[in-house]
Amino acid sequence: MLTWVALLALALFSGATFFAARRKALASVGGRPVGLHSLPGYYGGYVAIWVAIPAALVLLAAAGFGGRLEAGLLRATPAPSVQALDAQQRDVFFDDAVSLSEGRQASESVYEGALKSALDSAVARARHLKSQITYGALASALALACAGAGFAFPRIRPDFRARNRVEGWIAGLFILCSVTAVLTTVGIVGSLIWESWRFFQSVSPIDFLFGMDWDPQIAMRADQYASSGAFGAVPLFIGTFLIMIIAMLVAAPVGLFSAIYLSEYASPLARAVVKPLLEILAGVPTVVYGFFAALTVGPLFREFFNGIGALLIGGGLDGLGQYLSQVQNQMALVAGAVMGVMLIPFVSSLSDDIINAVPQSLRDGSLAMGATRSETVKKVVLPAALPGIMAALLLAVSRAVGETMIVTMAAGLQAKATINPLDTVTTVTVQIVTLLTGDQEFDSPKTLAAFGLGLTLFAVTLTLNIIALRIVQKYREQYD
Amino acid sequence: MIHQSDEGPGPATPGDAIKIRARGINVFYGAKQALFDVSLDVPEKSVTALIGPSGCGKSTFLRCINRMNDTIAGTRVEGRVELDGEDVNDRSIDPVVLRARVGMVFQKPNPFPKTIYENVAYGPRIHGIATTKPELDAIVEKSLKRAGLWSEVADRLQQPGTGLSGGQQQRLVIARAIAVSPEVILMDEPCSALDPIATARIEELIDELRNQYCIVIVTHSMAQAARVSQKTAFFHMGKLVEAGATGDIFTNPRDGRTQDYITGRFG
Incomplete structure (x- = not known):
């Protein structure tokens, strides 16, 4: 006070x-x-x-x-x-x-x-x-x-140079702010590496990265069941990969095509309406997508597949019918599809910027050759924008891999090494959440496993981002 | 508004057939009028130069001939532009077909980010001119030779066209334009981004191409207009002031504004 x-x-x-x-x-x-x-x-x-x-x-x-x-x-x-x-x-x-x-x-x-x-x-x-x-x-x-x-x-x-002194102080303030951000990042990465190292003291990295069995529940007391725990993360990687693929199958074509429409075909009026609407989609919190997936899309998909299953039972595809009629709310397809919808504005807005960066002179050149607008887009604009679009898609992949809320609510918790999109799977991020929520002791491998997963995730997304930024940089130089 | 006079403004160079006949052209960009009642005859197999200060409408007129003004939203063209007696603004004319007949070369070289070969093959491919690989090869070679670029790029056809020098890029773009055998080639200040040596090469090329094509060139350089063209039209503030044989315009202009411009008093 x-x-x-x-x-x-x-x-x-x-x-x-x-x-x-x-x-x-x-x-x-x-x-x-x-x-x-x-x-x-x-x-x-x-x-x-x-x-x-x-x-x-x-x-x-x-x-x-x-x-x-x-x-x-x-x-x-x-x-x-x-x-x-x-x-x-x-x-x-x-x-x-x-x-x-x-x-x-x-x-x-x-x-x-x-x-x-x-x-x-x-x-x-x-x-x-x-x-x-x-x-x-x-x-x-x-x-x-x-x-x-x-x-x-x-x-x-x-004659005292007050401006230079004051500007020196202000420059110092700016440096301080940027150093704070950098040091925070270094601190986070450092703690991630340190805790992961502790985790790898008790679980071998080989077992972690290539093990097929994920069961991190370690017994508190010796007489409890499942006292050892298993930390093979491959099922998590497969689950993450599966959901990412489904999400990209939705987001890449829809986002890319809407970007092409916006930048090449839309009238100024349509553009003025559609672009802000897409950006609203980008502003929806992921937790909202999460319960949309869990409460709306999940039951919808389940009813759809159950319905098809009911039709097939007794017919030639009886086995498939039996399976479909037992599909649950939580499945990779639901989480992936909703995540794909979440990524649409991300992909379309990045691709739109990249397509707009293709010089107008190239379009003019192609049109003046007697090419139609669609030939111009397919043969000149898109090939010129392709590296940038690839980078945009890689950034979207890295977001899909790191996305947590939707998968936590819609994908499930069972670590299964499956590529069946109707099955329940779990992802790296979901497991980190479940390992770290609630009361935890910070010296058991169960908790520390979260850091091992976090480090792996960080390495993957960092690599993707670096590759994407490299591509974007190279692409920029092409027209400068 | 269609202005149906058969009388060309200014005498065409004698003995030449008329390829393009423009009558009463008005162009509006939104509310702003860029061209006012322009009528001009462009003779076949010769070079016509459009000169005038910046913003005088000469590029706008050029873009009326292949309907490139269509690609700018809010542009309105009135009047009649006849190519071999046919109105290019007629509903029955497909701009895509028109532009295959009327090629265009821009101010800044704009090769596509593809190989040299693919740049030249672009037009023949989209118009289905060549169906087999040997046919396409022949067209590419012929076009590059005619554009005077073959000897410089024959051994690197598979390298990107954007890697050439500015003058080479401009000749590549000309090769790309002539690969679809157009009847007319429009050039919008084709040398303004080039150094004097590259400019001289392009001018030589224009002079050679004159035997086969009707060429309309917009230029800021009076000397260039005098060197390459047989007919010159002077534009000022959206109006066609004077048009006639290049020799006449430069030695004996009828209008005071033309005289002022070519003697460097303004512009």
Whole structure:
């Protein structure tokens, strides 16, 4: 609370120095901004930055790490009676001291005699430390703000290059933001690799990548059934691949043809209506597609196949009829088809951009040869756009492989190595979800298997994306 | 509105048959009118140059002849363009057939991203001119020879046409156009993207092609018009100001604007 008030005060103070510095800069050239190296606002900004940034960093550091500093200092000087406690009890003791000092509920531990008085003195010391840290931070923030003003204010002269300095700070801010994104990615990949490595300590990568048996349920107690667990991921890869193929069979032709229609045949009016509609389709959350698949498409498909099965029973195709009449809601076909619908706008919008990038001069050249519009599209425009379209399809594949929600709700959970689209299958992403949801212990292979799957998935999608981007780059160079 | 006068504006070069007869052409891009009542005769087996400052409508007129204006949404063409006495805007005329008779070469070389061979074979293939591979080979070779490119590309017909130099690409495009044996070749500033040496080669080529085709060329270069053409038409602000034998236009222009333009006073 105090920190926020202090930050607000700091903002006001730095705002005031902005105007003061601006005024001083203007005054130094008699009110004519032409005499200044930079625009007056840059002088104000320069001083305001020096006032605000260092002081704000101190305040934020105190807010973020003050508690840890307090606990560390508290533990540094334990009373003898506390030293006698074992490590776990000591942790509880200090946590209680901090909690009590802040007026919160302590644990249910009972402290008596020497411990009781040690606790009382620890609580008092915690309060003392806390106020020391808080006021220390406030005082040093105030000192830094004043020092910043004292440093920056006198430097304002007409020939001072304030713009370059301020732009330097701003460039620093941009670098910080991009570094944050990069470091986050590195961190995610690092943790993925580290946890996967731990997983591969207990399960051999060969068994994982080539094993045909997926049954990650490890017994909690030795007397339970299925105590070993099996981590052969091939059924998951097959399931993922099957659903991806079905999805692409839907998305590739529909998306590509609608892109051709939009870029080559649609009147401006039709384009103005159809393109936004397709983009709305792209904005539907995947979970909505998921329950659409599970609650609408699944039963529809099941009834359809059951109906056909009922017709076939007793006839020459009795076996097939029996099978079809028992098809369930959850099948690869449903998940794949709905995922394909989800990918249509993705494919069509990317392909539309790529087809539009084919120079008009090529179309003119072909039309002027007496080619019809369809010949022009088939023989000139599409071949020219083909590399880009391939890249768009690869990006769509990588999305299909990584898609989670639709398959979780519509594909099923049974790991079966089948390529029958009417069967229930499971995918890599679905298994990651089931392995990690609910209460988990983070040292069993069952949980760690999720990281092994995640790493595999990441490797596949990364490769696909790199290939796709390479193709797109090469294609761009062709016309520049 | 159809302007039915048989009298051509300006004398055609004597002794030549008329290949294209345009009468009362008005072209509108949306609400903007780009051509105003243009009437022009284009003689057979000769080169006609269209000159004039940028935006004067000379390219628009060119695109009326093979109906390429149809491909731009919101364009409206009025008037009559006769090719051998037949109105190209008539409902019975299929623009696809028309464009096989009237080839076109554009300002920027636009070879298709295919091999040199496939670029030239494109037209004969889509029009079904050649049915067997040897026939097609013969057409490709003949067209490339006529475009003066054969000796440079004979050993690399299977390489991409986009890999040629700008001047070679433009000659490839001309070879592509003549592969379907058109009667007329329209050229829209064919040398504006080329260096002087490549330009000289194209001009030589145009001069050779004149014996077989009716050529209409839009150019910004007065010198080029004087070098390659037998008839010249001067356009200004969407109107045809003056047309006549090239020698007459350049030595003895009748209109003050033509005089100003060819002497470099504007444009």
